[in-house]
Amino acid sequence: MKTIFRLLTELSSRKTISRLTGQFAKSKISIKLIPRFAKTYGININEAEKNINEYVSLNDFFTRRLKTGSRKIQQDDNIVVSPVDAKITGIGTIENGEIINVKGQDYTVDELLNHSPRTVTYKNGFYMVLYLSPSDYHRIHAPVSGEIVENEHIPGKVYPVNDFGLKHMRKVLSRNERLISYIRHEFTEIALVKVGAMNVSSIQLIESLNNEISIGDELAYFEFGSTVVLLMEKDSFQYNENKFIGDKVKMGETLGQIIKK
Known part of the structure; x- marks a missing residue:
């Protein structure tokens, strides 16, 4: 079946x-x-x-926006917040470029980032996979303050990214359409990978988006459910260990602390 x-x-x-x-x-x-x-x-x-x-x-x-004040975001330049309302479906360290066991499948950072020269930045870093269901708010916000140094659109398929898709379709996170934003923080760089999904018309960047962004700024939105993958550099992020796979997070909720280098 x-x-x-x-x-x-x-x-x-x-x-x-x-x-x-x-x-x-x-x-x-x-x-x-x-x-x-x-x-x-x-x-x-x-x-x-x-x-x-x-x-x-x-x-x-x-693709609705929220009322002003619906999300309280801690104004701290050295934290990472959730860019979306979502369920955590994957979390852990990246082992020599391998993202291990996301719903039973392994991925490589190289595949996920479409063989970008920036891949080496995240070879032994940290990752989080955040799944947005149809019930979630679908706008995507800045997880940190910093500068967007590159946006890359990668054409691809539109497989579902729910539990079935992640478990039974081959490597959907690196085969689906993606829009990747590389954000340079004062002490680190973060890759914000927006993954399209079945019945998603597109992933839209906010018009007149500035390269200089503040934590919580609106960056983009999904048209129907999808997934965000966060990639962090090695030894640059202290994760909030009270969060586990299966937990729900809200946009603006603190995920962890940036380690000053």
């Missing part, structure tokens, strides 16, 4: 199908689905920037 599901997923992972889904989600027809969508996924509509009746499409609601 898993083989059949895998085959069906392979067939449905084409950008054409994802694009058609996205077109429907952006249409006025989809407005009628918003209340049911919010109820089905238990979305807290009270923290949304607008009233639920003000959204002009399902996609407009899905």
